[in-house]
Amino acid sequence: MSDLIDDPMPGENAHEYTVSEISGAVKRIVEGEFGRVRVRGEVGRVFAARSGHLYFDIKDDRAVLASVSFKGQVARFPVMPEEGMEIVATGKLTTFPSQSKYQLNVDDLRPAGVGALMAMLEKRKKALAAEGLFxxxxxxxxxxxxxxxxxxxxxxxxxxxxxxxxxxxxxxxxxxxxxxxxxxxxxxxxxxxxxxxxxxxxxxxxxxxxxxxxxxxxxxxxxxxxxxxxxxxxxxxxxxxxxxxxxxxxxxxxxxxxxxxxxxxxxxxxxxxxxVPVRMELLAWTEAQGGRLARAATQGVAQRRQRLRDVARALPQASALT
Missing domain, CATH: 3.40.50.261 (Succinyl-CoA synthetase domains)
Incomplete structure (x- = not known):
């Protein structure tokens, strides 16, 4: 008789959830458990929307975290994220039940130390130097x-x-x-x-x-x-x-x-x-140049006067011409 009764399948008595219920539960757990978080990683893909919002990935060697910053948040960033830049991002994890996705809404973003800044600076220097701006x-x-x-x-x-x-x-x-x-x-x-x-x-x-x-x-x-x-x-x-x-x-x-x-x-x-030059030095230089000019003019006149005398002595006397 017992052979005629099938054993219940595992989980057969478990509660049935709707998709919305599961998605809502995940949303409450993720957003409630983590709240605001700080995440350190490397910036991957970066996309600046025409609206002013910024979409980018934060990654390490094993995972990628999609991130977004809205226009007002982006305006407060001390530096803009660039691909390959090591950062520390602070924000809140959010989920999208309709897409079965989650992302980090970043409201504060900073380079991960001086080393990250220097690496980004060198990258910019090379790019601008290649354009001939230096x-x-x-x-x-x-x-x-x-x-x-x-x-x-x-x-x-x-x-x-x-x-x-x-x-x-x-x-x-x-x-x-x-x-x-x-x-x-x-x-x-x-x-x-x-x-x-x-x-x-x-x-x-x-x-x-x-x-x-x-x-x-x-x-x-x-x-x-x-x-x-x-x-x-x-x-x-x-x-x-x-x-x-x-x-x-x-x-x-x-x-x-x-x-x-x-x-x-x-x-x-x-x-x-x-x-600007030093005004007093410029006045002194101008005065010195004026003195040199006056001395040169005096010397030039004296030389020409002496030349005129020399030429005059070579001329015959007027009495000898009559």
């Missing part, structure tokens, strides 16, 4: 005595004071300040816009067009100076029709803008010294 042949001469100097820097702090003080000591000139943020996520865009803005000024317009630009900020870590390593800043400096002196950081600091600028100054104070 060639000495394309660099413009610095005007000897510019009438108007445009300065791109922070409106507060020691840098602008040092530049103005040094110019006043050496040879007072008219200075136009274009205030910018010199650190953080807004730095690169503002500096590039300032360089472009000065170049866009029409000669003889209401706002005079500078004869020389100085882009400056004080010293800091590589992270602090990173805005001046962004490609948008390097390209704006390279495209500047106005001669440009870069003065970013201290003497040992080097950024991408230094390679494309027409002159690189080790400090903002040194940039002011490159921009």
């Amino acid at each position: 060639d000495e042949a394309r660099k413009k001469p610095i005007p000897y005595l510019p009438q108007i100097i445009g300065v791109v820097t922070s409106p507060s702090g020691a840098v602008i004071r040092d530049i103005l003080h040094r110019l006043r000591d050496r040879f007072p000139r008219k200075v136009l300040l274009w205030p910018v943020t010199v650190q953080g996520e807004r730095c690169a865009a503002e500096v590039a816009a300032a360089i472009d803005g000065f170049n866009a000024l029409a000669p003889g317009g209401a706002i005079p067009r500078p004869d020389l630009l100085i882009v400056a900020r004080g010293g800091g870590s590589i992270e602090d100076l990173w805005g001046f390593n962004e490609e948008i800043v390097a390209r704006a400096a390279a495209a500047s029709e106005i001669p440009l002196i870069s003065a970013v950081g201290h003497e040992t600091d080097t950024t991408l803008i230094d390679y494309v600028s027409d002159r690189r100054a080790p400090t903002p104070t040194a940039a002011a010294e490159m921009a």
Whole structure:
């Protein structure tokens, strides 16, 4: 009799879930269990949408994590992710039940240490150098005595004071300040816009067009100076029709803008010294040249007077001609 009764299949008495129930449970577990997470890995594929959103992969040698950052989040990034860059991303895991997928919504992204930044910097340097943007042949001469100097820097702090003080000591000139943020996520865009803005000024317009630009900020870590390593800043400096002196950081600091600028100054104070001569030295030189000119003129007149006397002695006396 027992042979006529089939044994129940394993799991036959288990509860039946709908697809939505399973997907919802997975969503609650994944998003509830992890919350905000920090993930370290290498940036893979990067896609910037026209909407301003950024889609990219974070990977290691065994797995890939799809990631997204929305326009407002991207604007706050200190650096933009590039393929091959080692990063630490912070955000929240989200799931898409309709697609059976999950991804990381990244709201903070930073290079994984100085080594990652330096590797990315070298990659950019090679790319820009290959385009010829570092060639000495394309660099413009610095005007000897510019009438108007445009300065791109922070409106507060020691840098602008040092530049103005040094110019006043050496040879007072008219200075136009274009205030910018010199650190953080807004730095690169503002500096590039300032360089472009000065170049866009029409000669003889209401706002005079500078004869020389100085882009400056004080010293800091590589992270602090990173805005001046962004490609948008390097390209704006390279495209500047106005001669440009870069003065970013201290003497040992080097950024991408230094390679494309027409002159690189080790400090903002040194940039002011490159921009103008010393007025008193120039006056002394002018006075010395005037003295040399006067002495040469006096000597020339004396030589010609003596020559005239010599020629006159060779002439016969007027009485001998009659």
